[in-house]
Amino acid sequence: MSGFVSFVSSGPGDPELxxxxxxxxxxxxxxxxxxxxSSGPILGHARDGADMIGVGKRAGRPSPQQSHVSKLLVEYAQTGQRVVRLKSGDSGIFGRLEEELTALRAAGIPYEIIPGVTSASAxxxxxxxPLTRRETARRVQFLTGADVTGELPEGMHMQTLADPNATTVVFMGKRTFPKLAERLMAAGLPGDTPALLAESVGHPEQDITRSTLTELARKLSQSTGSGPAIIIYGPLAE
Structure with missing residues (x-):
């Protein structure tokens, strides 16, 4: 008998979200x-006695392969259990959700996706x-600052990313932001464009740094720290 998998979006880490x-x-x-x-206080909502399996991936740290995570998900569900795959932010945004869905579909295992508060909104x-404003920020765009190797992805449309009338949110981009900023400025985005760094959002150590494209790139070229972060740049990031 097959079990059932719930992809649960945990938001940025604050259990109240x-x-x-x-x-x-x-x-x-x-x-x-x-x-x-998704660990910490959020796991306090899990049922007593539930199996708790950490499968997180963090840049620069030993992490399980995605194929192993998908295999575990299938194996647990095939025993007939109710399985929660707990993902940070909203599971459909840069969470490698599709790879896990593909594995479940291939095994014939039913599932549901529960949306959550994306780290960008948080x-x-x-x-x-706000992320939008009439006339001057009518579009929001999300991008990942790291490909599967941890480097800045190739093939990004710089003219779009350098649009001064858009709000741009960069996920997983602290290490590669100096290179991204250089390319954005080469594409015409002014160096004094507002930019902010939101670190450890939803956690007690949360910190917001307001800066400019040039200054934030300089800061991150010197030190990136160890906490997770979101970068927002554009007319509203003041």
């Missing part, structure tokens, strides 16, 4: 496979800014 549906699934789970950024809220 969990949806009611997310809490319900955690309380009913037989097994929880969780990311590093970072903007923590900074006290």
């Amino acid at each position: 969990l949806t009611l549906k997310a809490v319900d699934r955690l309380q009913k789970a037989d097994a929880v496979l969780f990311d590093d950024l 970072a903007a809220a923590a900074a006290g800014i």
Whole structure:
């Protein structure tokens, strides 16, 4: 008998930002496979006695291969258990969700996806800014600052990313932001464009640094720190 998998989006880490549906699934789970950024107080909502399996991937640290995570997910579900795959932020945004869905579909295992608060929205809220504004920021764009090797992805459309009338949110981009900023300025984005760094959003050590494209690139070229971060640049990132 096949089990069932719930992909639960945990938001940025603050348990108060969990949806009611997310809490319900955690309380009913037989097994929880969780990311590093979904650990801590959020796991306190899991059912007593549930198997807790850490499968998080962090840059610069030993991490399980994605194929291994997908295999574990299938194996737990094939025992007939109710499985929660707990992902940080919103699971559909840079969370490698599709690879895990593909594995479940191939094994014939049913699933559901429970959306959550994306780290982009949480970072903007923590900074006290909106992501859009009439006339001057009518578009929001998300990009990842790292490919599978940890480097800045190739083939990015710099003219789009250098649009001065868009709000751009960079996920997993602290290490590669200096290179990205250089390319953005070469594409015409002014160096004094507002930029902010939101670190450890939703956690007690949360920190917001307001800067400019040039200054933030300089800061991150000297030190990136160890905490997770979101970078926002554009007219609203003041």
